[in-house]
Amino acid sequence: MADHRDASRADAPxxxxxxxxxxxxxxxxxxxxxxxxxxxxxxxxxxxxxEAVRLVRERxxxxxxxxxxxxxxxxxxxxxxxxxTKLVLGAVSAQxxxxxxxxxxxxxxxxxxxxxxxxxxxxxxxIVFLDKSPHAAVDQGVELVRSIAPRAAGxxxxxxxxxxxxxxxxxxxxxxxxxxALARLHAFPAWLTRRLVADLGLEDxxxxxxxxxxxxxxxxxxxxxxxxxxxxxxxxxxxxxxxxPASIGEVSVPGCYLVSDGRSLLVPELRRLLAQGxxxxxxxxxxxxxxxVLPEIKPGSFLEIGxxxxxxxxxxxxxxxxxYGAQIExxxxxxxxxxxxxxxxxxxxxxxxxxxxxxTGNALNLGAVVxxxxxxxxxxxxxCSGLGTLRRHPEIRWRLKPESIASFARTQLALLxxxxxxxxxxxxxxxxxxxxxxxxxxxxxxxxxxxxxxARFKLVPIAGxxxxxxxxxxxxxxxxxxxxxxxx
Ligand SMILES: C[S@@+](CC[C@H](N)C(=O)[O-])C[C@H]1O[C@@H](n2cnc3c(N)ncnc32)[C@H](O)[C@@H]1O
Numbered sequence: 001m002a003d004h005r006d007a008s009r010a011d012a013p014x015x016x017x018x019x020x021x022x023x024x025x026x027x028x029x030x031x032x033x034x035x036x037x038x039x040x041x042x043x044x045x046x047x048x049x050x051e052a053v054r055l056v057r058e059r060x061x062x063x064x065x066x067x068x069x070x071x072x073x074x075x076x077x078x079x080x081x082x083x084x085t086k087l088v089l090g091a092v093s094a095q096x097x098x099x100x101x102x103x104x105x106x107x108x109x110x111x112x113x114x115x116x117x118x119x120x121x122x123x124x125x126x127i128v129f130l131d132k133s134p135h136a137a138v139d140q141g142v143e144l145v146r147s148i149a150p151r152a153a154g155x156x157x158x159x160x161x162x163x164x165x166x167x168x169x170x171x172x173x174x175x176x177x178x179x180x181a182l183a184r185l186h187a188f189p190a191w192l193t194r195r196l197v198a199d200l201g202l203e204d205x206x207x208x209x210x211x212x213x214x215x216x217x218x219x220x221x222x223x224x225x226x227x228x229x230x231x232x233x234x235x236x237x238x239x240x241x242x243x244x245p246a247s248i249g250e251v252s253v254p255g256c257y258l259v260s261d262g263r264s265l266l267v268p269e270l271r272r273l274l275a276q277g278x279x280x281x282x283x284x285x286x287x288x289x290x291x292x293v294l295p296e297i298k299p300g301s302f303l304e305i306g307x308x309x310x311x312x313x314x315x316x317x318x319x320x321x322x323x324y325g326a327q328i329e330x331x332x333x334x335x336x337x338x339x340x341x342x343x344x345x346x347x348x349x350x351x352x353x354x355x356x357x358x359x360t361g362n363a364l365n366l367g368a369v370v371x372x373x374x375x376x377x378x379x380x381x382x383x384c385s386g387l388g389t390l391r392r393h394p395e396i397r398w399r400l401k402p403e404s405i406a407s408f409a410r411t412q413l414a415l416l417x418x419x420x421x422x423x424x425x426x427x428x429x430x431x432x433x434x435x436x437x438x439x440x441x442x443x444x445x446x447x448x449x450x451x452x453x454x455a456r457f458k459l460v461p462i463a464g465x466x467x468x469x470x471x472x473x474x475x476x477x478x479x480x481x482x483x484x485x486x487x488x
Contacts, residue, residue, distance in 0.1 A: 388479030
């Protein structure tokens with residue numbers, strides 16, 4: 001994780017209270033707030049990071065959601081916000097490895113209270129992965145612990161100093177020969193490291209793990225339902241913000257652009273494009289999958305299973321406008337979460353996207369939701385381990401269990417078999433994931449084709465290839481997978 005190093009000025013403590021105070025709190029949060037924050041010698045970025053990692057832990061929340069609510073919308077200085085974000089993403093993505101390092105420095109690891117452990121993890125992250133000056137990192141780590149548990153400051157001092165010494169022997173083994181050491185070096189669980197090496201091969205697994213520890217690039221999609229690329233580019237140009245057409249490898253993705261600086265989207269003209277539903281933030285791989293799963297001929301009816309919060313729905317209807325000149329008329333969506341269906345309806349309205357039916361129900365029993373109906377195209381955007389999105393969802397790697405992969409694969413196969421029964425003759429069945437395990441991707445495809453339900457289907461190439469499989473590389477899109485079958 002060497003690329004996490006930086007020399008941000010935001011790590012300096014402020015003499016007085018941060019400008020405008022810290023992120024807003026609920027009364028309950030306020031009770032748990034660092035007691036001496038008002039006069040703390042610890043930097044505001046670290047205090048904000050500590051609060052955020054506590055919330056991620058206590059609420060089992062997504063780090064990005066907490067960052068959006070507590071850091072992005074706080075009145076921290078921009079460099080403090082950037083440093084706090086870096087600390088939160090780093091401490092969450094390296095959590096298991098940091099715990100091991102902290103435990104090695106403790107005499108009695110189980111006695112440490114959870115919020116003190118949060119602070120020690122942040123300190124350990126700075127020392128081991130950010131290559132901070134040991135003196136500053138220890139000093140700030142001790143102050144961070146003091147802000148929540150003054151009596152634990154002495155312990156924090158001893159532990160963080162020990163971690164400075166342990167760093168010399170990190171990752172505690174030879175990564176070239178010891179998979180545990182390789183896992184620690186990249187802050188991955190050992191079981192997942194072995195699995196990635198087995199599935200991707202050593203070289204690709206290493207590239208994947210390195211890229212997973214870097215910030216994700218920002219991609220946007222032009223919503224062809226409401227606007228055209230030229231108009232959006234003109235707004236960027238007028239605002240003086242950089243944007244360029246995105247491609248994945250050799251493949252260009254229609255309507256997809258890479259934004260040079262993530263802060264561009266805070267500029268009022270560009271915020272307006274988002275608010276008006278002309279522009280959508282979405283990874284380039286999601287955009288490629290959406291454009292790849294559409295049938296060549298406009299389908300009379302389309303069912304999207306696992307529609308979630310409508311990102312692919314918007315992309316698919318936007319691509320339908322690009323491909324067929326108009327949206328698909330009979331477009332039904334299905335998700336098993338009512339709250340997601342509500343969000344979907346709000347978002348499709350904002351983007352002027354046509355959804356003829358927004359269904360909530362269990363796609364494992366599709367007949368109970370859509371009856372005997374057949375569709376010209378059915379798209380299963382399957383629940384999966386999500387490993388292809390680790391840069392955006394850093395908590396996934398420590399929440400997944402080894403047995404989760406097989407469990408996802410069973411559900412994915414069952415969803416495909418159920419969906420197959422609702423594809424009209426000559427119709428398209430498409431399947432996508434945002435992960436890289438063979439079991440959930442090619443494994444599910446093979447199992448489906450050899451199943452009774454799959455016997456009537458065969459793979460249809462996408463742009464001359466049997467599947468879309470993007471790779472997670474530095475500066476690239478996320479890793480997604482997609483295939484299309486035709487009912488023969
Ligand atoms: C990969 S996510 C979908 C992402 C979404 N299509 C988007 O582009 O934002 C998979 C979705 O499948 C839904 N899901 C999981 N199991 C399901 C089931 N048995 N029936 C219906 N939907 C299900 C989840 O709630 C989740 O929203």
